[in-house]
Structures are given as structure tokens and as C-alpha cells.
Amino acid sequence: MVIKEITYGGLSREHLFDRLKGYPIFLNEFAEMLLFSPHFCPSPQQQSLSVAEITVGGLGLQQGGTLEEIRKQARLLGLVECPLEAAFYSRFYFTDQEEVSKKVVNQNPPGALVIYSKPLLADRNFPRGLYLRKIKGDLWLRGYRCSDDYVWSPLDAFLFQVNASSRTLE
Template sequence: MTAESENGYPHVPAAARTVHIGGLTRSQLRQSLQNAGISLNAYAEELFADERFTTSDQPHTVETVELTVGELGFMDGAAAGEIFKRASALGLAACPLELAPHLRLQYTDQPEGSAERSVQHEAPHASITVASEPLSECDDFPKGFYLRNIDGVLWLRGYRADAVHVWNAWDRFVFARQTDWQGNCHES
């Protein structure tokens, strides 16, 4: 059972960012990450390699909001479906998958997290998960990206989680503010 807070978003301060996305192919975006010294894990590489990962032809901006699961009202944590449903009711939406690599390139002063404080099957300390629709419902395929800064190294990492995984109240997510932006997508 999830305890809900009436003082959650939009009544709490939230980190808002304008993220510039689009205008790069998937391979150009991957090259930009490499040129910037951004590290990727195997799950992130798997997402980049998938043909379903598309990018917008035209550059545009996405207004984002970063919140904890608790700030969305789930003080005991919640599964992704509940988190996304609450975010939608509050005027927030899943981000396009390509937002995560662009955010990683633009958000270079992320506070550092400790690799020692990571616990298996939990979002790592000081990580930020970018809320996006998964490319596949298969539990063995990565669901999306998260950002970390470990020992001064910026990471874009993919993650796997099943539909019943409970995110902790302190886990951080980035959502898009709901707008009518639409990007033209291409695949390579």
C-alpha cells in the first residue's frame, strides 16, 4: 500500500531544466557522447543499437521537471506505472528516449554519487532516471536511461526493471512538461 502526500508536486520545489534535443542522428548523438568523455554501460549501448531508438530531425527544446518519487506523493515508493500515471495527472509526461543523452551532454555539473553506496536492484545513490516509454516490454531488455556522476566521470547508463519493481521515495525522475511538441524522427 502506498501512502500519498497532499503536499507533493506541484507544491514542492522542483528542478526545472530546458533541454535542447533533436537535429542529430542516433550515431551522431552517440559520437557526441564519446567526444564529451561520457561513459556508457552495456545496457545504454544496447538501447543505442536498437532500431526502435529514434531521434528528432529538427532541433527543439523540452521543458523538464526533476522530482523524487516521494515528491510525486508516494512516500512508500511505487511501481513505474503508478509513478507515470500520477505524473500525467499533474501535467507531466514521459520524455522522448533521446532526451536522456542530450540531458547528459548538457547537465555536466550533476552532484557526485558514491559507487560504494549502490545497492543491487535499487536506483544508485544520486542518480537521475529519465522517465521514458520503454522500447520493449521484455524484462530482459533495458527500459531506459539514467544519469550518474561517479568519481568525476559522467555516465549515461541503461537500466532494466520489471513492471512490479518498486522505486524508492528518494529515487529521482525527470519528466517532460506536457506540451504539444512533436518531433520528426529518423533512425540512424
């Protein structure tokens, strides 16, 4: 399990968008929908949190699992959802991501790092969250949609917030 400290917040959505574009970090339509949603409220102050990268199998779900099963297993390890805002900033901290060029349809792409966060809306047509991916050398921040019954592979990697009150990972 990889644990990092990240800082997020302090920028308006427009300034965050400009910073992402200037890096350059590419966003798909779903990522832009999340960033510019009236339900997304960026924090005016910077905050820090510890995050842990772990696969679904690493959580103990050797056959994979739904987001609810992943949430339950993560909590047993002292891992909780990341604020959605932190997902946008996490792209700046995970720049050495491995590139996997295998194409898949209706699945989490190989090599993607999914930021585990609460959805902004309970609407199946609205993006549920974000993932990081490297494509042809370019860094991407991509929004995704999935149903509650979608089963994530044991190889799928997620980024969680380390619960500050947890002693499991120390």
C-alpha cells in the same frame, strides 16, 4: 522541483554517440543497446522541451511506487514521459550532478537521475530506459532494466517532460 529547457535531435545515432564520447560521457552496455537499437529512431530536426526533476516522494508517493504508480502521480502534476532521444541529450544539461559513492545491488543507485520515458520494447531482457550518474568524477549515461512490480524509493529522482498544455507548474 527543478525545471530546465533542453534541446535534442538533429544528429544521427552515430554522430550522437561520437558527441557523447567526445564530451566525455561514458555509456554502459544497456545505454549502447538503446542507442543502436533498430527501434530507436533519432529525429533529423532539433526540438526543445521543458523537463522537471522530482523525487518519487515529491510526486506524493511517500512509500515509493511502481513505474505505473509513478506515471499516474506525475500526470496529476502535468508531467509526462520524455522522448527516449531526449534522455540521451539530457546528459549534456545535467553535468553538475552530485556524486554518491554508496554501492547498492538490484536497486536504483543513490544520486541517479532516471529519465522517465516509454520503453522501446516490451521485453524484460531489453533495457527499459536511461539514468544519469556521476561516478568517480565521470559523467555516465546508463541503461537499466526493471520489472513492472519494482518499487522505486521515495528518494529516487526522475526527470519528466512538462506537459505543454498543463498549467499546474506555472
